[in-house]
Amino acid sequence: MSDRKRRAAGRRTSPVRPPCHFRDVSRNVWRGSAHPRDTRSGSGEPYMASTKERTKERQYPMPPFDLPEGDPFGPHNLPYGVFSLPGSTERTVGVRLGDHVLDAGAAARALGSPHVGLLASPTLDPLLAAGRATWSQVRRALTEWVTDPVHRPTVESLFHPLAGVTLHLPFQVADYVDFYSSEHHARNAGAIFRPDAGDVLLPNWKHLPIGYHGRAGTVVVSGTDVVRPSGQRKTPDDPAPVFGPSVRLDIEAEVGFVVGVPSRQGSPVALADFREHVFGLCLLNDWSARDLQAWEYVPLGPFLAKSFATSVSAWITPLEALEHARVKPPERTHPLLPYLDDAAAESGGYDLRISVALNGHTLSDPPFSSMYWTAAQQLAHLTVNGASLRTGDLYGSGTVSGPEPHERGSLLELTWNGRDPLELPDGKRTFLEDGDVVTLSAWAPGPGGARVGLGEVSGQVIAG
Numbered sequence: 523m524s525d526r527k528r529r530a531a532g533r534r535t536s537p538v539r540p541p542c543h544f545r546d547v548s549r550n551v552w553r554g555s556a557h558p559r560d561t562r563s564g565s566g567e568p569y570m571a572s573t574k575e576r577t578k579e580r581q582y583p584m585p586p587f588d589l590p591e592g593d594p595f596g597p598h599n600l601p602y603g604v605f606s607l608p609g610s611t612e613r614t615v616g617v618r619l620g621d622h623v624l625d626a627g628a629a630a631r632a633l634g635s636p637h638v639g640l641l642a643s644p645t646l647d648p649l650l651a652a653g654r655a656t657w658s659q660v661r662r663a664l665t666e667w668v669t670d671p672v673h674r675p676t677v678e679s680l681f682h683p684l685a686g687v688t689l690h691l692p693f694q695v696a697d698y699v700d701f702y703s704s705e706h707h708a709r710n711a712g713a714i715f716r717p718d719a720g721d722v723l724l725p726n727w728k729h730l731p732i733g734y735h736g737r738a739g740t741v742v743v744s745g746t747d748v749v750r751p752s753g754q755r756k757t758p759d760d761p762a763p764v765f766g767p768s769v770r771l772d773i774e775a776e777v778g779f780v781v782g783v784p785s786r787q788g789s790p791v792a793l794a795d796f797r798e799h800v801f802g803l804c805l806l807n808d809w810s811a812r813d814l815q816a817w818e819y820v821p822l823g824p825f826l827a828k829s830f831a832t833s834v835s836a837w838i839t840p841l842e843a844l845e846h847a848r849v850k851p852p853e854r855t856h857p858l859l860p861y862l863d864d865a866a867a868e869s870g871g872y873d874l875r876i877s878v879a880l881n882g883h884t885l886s887d888p889p890f891s892s893m894y895w896t897a898a899q900q901l902a903h904l905t906v907n908g909a910s911l912r913t914g915d916l917y918g919s920g921t922v923s924g925p926e927p928h929e930r931g932s933l934l935e936l937t938w939n940g941r942d943p944l945e946l947p948d949g950k951r952t953f954l955e956d957g958d959v960v961t962l963s964a965w966a967p968g969p970g971g972a973r974v975g976l977g978e979v980s981g982q983v984i985a986g
Contacts, residue, residue: 586622594975650782689836696914703895768811775931778806781915796898847966870896
């Protein structure tokens, strides 16, 4: 046989393929319906998918309605984002279901929803501003669209594989505030920088949520590269400050809260009104240049050490998806002033399980349930002087750290300011090197033992 004939014969021969087990798929969305490949057309008899179908199954993700059992992005979650399709600059609101994104605006139009104006938008801003009653209405509608079989013929074609779309910053960041609300993080930082102090916590720490105003214009979506910042630094042994790239670049594992409904200047927001103003939350990495910070922060606090980049996840999880994750905060050890006193308030903490990974290697698992100050207290303190809220305001929880060494949310703590290098598969680390990729991921308890996925926020450090 000639070479040409052998090559032609090879092309006609189907490769050996593993068996296909469609019946292992959980039908937890379209209850009682069969997988389209489980039965012969019109006969109801089971059959094995053809070679052509098996090839297509590997080339494309699992259909959007056939979610694996326990998928953290099932219909109990439905986080919001903004996406665009390949080759298009048009952005639109999307809702995640499994490994797919539903074009929420297109679905609203197709189903005659009154919420088209909120969902057929290039940002989440109109939805954020609409208020809690509308948030609930939209969520109920979306849940119905992805769970009621009557809507399946309409919405199925409006899903796009997550891997094939581009995700964008989902809202316009109006203002950005960062807090300092983990007692474990504050004590670790105090022990590092004030080891001889009688109490490593500063006198005001148990009386108010300490925070600072950051830079909204450098909040970036997950996947955006982070350029190593430059600035002044001075060690105690240096005769004078020097200028150059940061040599102690760090991360801070945080949770960000997204404000929807604005408030009027001069009118503080009470603890009880937290969920009337805050739409949802996201993961947040507040990158920090520790060497720049050590030199500049006295007496006014962080400036260049923090303002160069803050990364947020592309998905905003509505607070309504996290009802089963609400927990009481840690016991208060000092009496609180009335505007912060949450003794009689609903549980204001959230049981969020965060993981911090560096170049694919897990470094720590900070528990958000250990945060001393809650998001409601942070909002109350932020506005108690009469400062107004705007749609798109973002405020960070501050570094999340737990009581154990493996629960620390920054390299500052994990390496004890560089004294104790981390032994990683790709070498030792004290602070971040160029090329390092940091990824935060998280989940929360959901209904019936399910998990609510919070997505991830990732960024790679590149040389400045």
